[in-house]
Amino acid sequence: MRRSAPALVAVAIAALFFALLPFGLSDYHRGLAASVAVYLIAILGLNVLTGYTGQISIGHSAFMAIGGYTTAIMSHYHNTNLILTLPLAFAITFGCGVLVGLPALRLSGVYLALATFALAVSIPQLPLKFSTFTGGSAGISASKSVSNTWLYGVSWSTAAIAFLFTWLVLRGRTGRAFRAIRDSEIAATSSGVTLAIYKTLAFGVSAALAGVAGSLFVLVTNGFAQPNEFSVTLSLKILVGAAVAGLGSLWGILFGAAFIALLPTLSASAPLIGSAHGQDVVFGLFVIVVMILLPTGVAGLVPRLRRIRVKA
């Protein structure tokens, strides 16, 4: 218990910081900060699957789409309280994740990545096909709009809950099983880890977190669920965020989320570049440079620094 004391202090400071932060931000920046929380939850989800269980997924935008559409549809047709749609999205995407996880048991490595990639490009086509119900390419909107302050509060509270949830899942027996699968499936099986159960569970938990992120994502984008918002680019963005954060660690996630949520906006306002296209150039370059300089992400920086300090 004593070992985790500094971590607890860090968490407390972070919580206090994010509770006080909105008072120092303009309305616009509160919305932006809310989107950081949304990406944080999505990266958390991907990290459970890719970082801890070693299963690569490029399909998380699909789970986000399912969560997002759950929120929009429930609110649009049934006028459900927006906060209540979050656990609903969690449950539905958990089910979807398990369903995807079952066939994924047969695939590994690049083949799994491409199968999930298939999911990511297929799901956004479905609202186009069933457009009378889902609003087609124009999208479907939640029945009421919310203020940025509300968004900030809800998304960061959800992020905190999601973080706690993930930490609890990963700290005990389940997390150990996940990591064992990641390090060696054969060794894990020999030690009594049932691959089928834990892999599908990892898929379920991971998808459920992505689903919740998707719900909030819809609320952050003016309450509109649109197919092209959930394109495969979103998946790649989350993957980039997870890699920047550092796979297999929870501490870098905040940086990863801030990286993908804020960098495009920040670089657009930088001098010299200015235009919207320059923003892509800067973002792409940053992604590459960060991966070259920090192959294990921000989370890998801490042990590195510690090693340097020990040497000195």
Add this chain to the structure above:
Amino acid sequence: MVELARKHPLSARRLPASPVLLLLVAACIFLTVGSLRSTIFAQLTVAGVATGVVFGSLALALVLIYRATEVINFAQGEMAMAMVYVAYQLMLWGLTYWEAFFLTLAIAFVFGVVTQQIFIRPVQGRSVIAVVIVTVGLFILIDGLVEWKWSANQRFMQAPFGNKIYHLGSVPIARQDLGTIVITLVSVLALWAFFRFTKLGLGMRAGALRPAAARLVGVRTNALLAVGWGLAAVLGAVAGLMTEPAEYVLQPTLMQPVLLYAFAAAVLGGLESPGGALVGGIALGIFLNLIGQYVHFVGSVLQLPVAFAALLLVLLVKPTGLFGHRTVRKV
């Protein structure tokens, strides 16, 4: 520690498993019979082959890099797209189509080599995920650069083959489809000959199969990796230049759908197998064309999901694609 043991030595050339071969023969018979009975069916099949070879050649570019690096290059499509813009620019400067075509291929080679040296080499040998993320970064970067230089507006390019239509019996075949098939197959054949008959090609195959052993006998694997990226970029450029006339307009999103299908084609064929990529591409092209026409529920909107659902089915039966080998794992 789990180590991947490659069980196929250089010399062993194995035929694909017989059920797969039977399936392919059955598909060929089905297509031939269908084409003989219906003109529209034949027309769709030929057009499908034309789109399919383009998927196939981009898929082959992916396979080339995958075999050498064990990484999927997400930027492959965008690199191809950038090369189409280069060709466009060359033509604006007054070159004819074919001068621009061949000059672009040369530029593509250099572009591929330089990209590998600058961006991929520093992360090469680290985790696979790091390399993948770098290619994602390249995707975004190239997209941004092209939009910066040429803007996202639609451009129009000179068409290489014109609108002429040939008739084979009662079946109309567009010269453009025919040209696409010929050009793509020629470039694929040239590549195959390079790998099969040149010393450089032999070195590259060795480097891909057993990097350490190849290095020990004096193959400069690092330099050859760069050459591999160059060749992949050339193949991609061919795919891009053949996609453009089929799409009629040039815009930065040109290759994104093609890349999706190329992924699917490469996986369908088995990522280790160049021939598989081409077969996978052609199969996918024909399948998409036929299903879009004959299954009304699918139409144009559901083509993508249906194609990928079919791909998933194949993967569930054969988790390493049609022509992929099972790697034996040693604990």
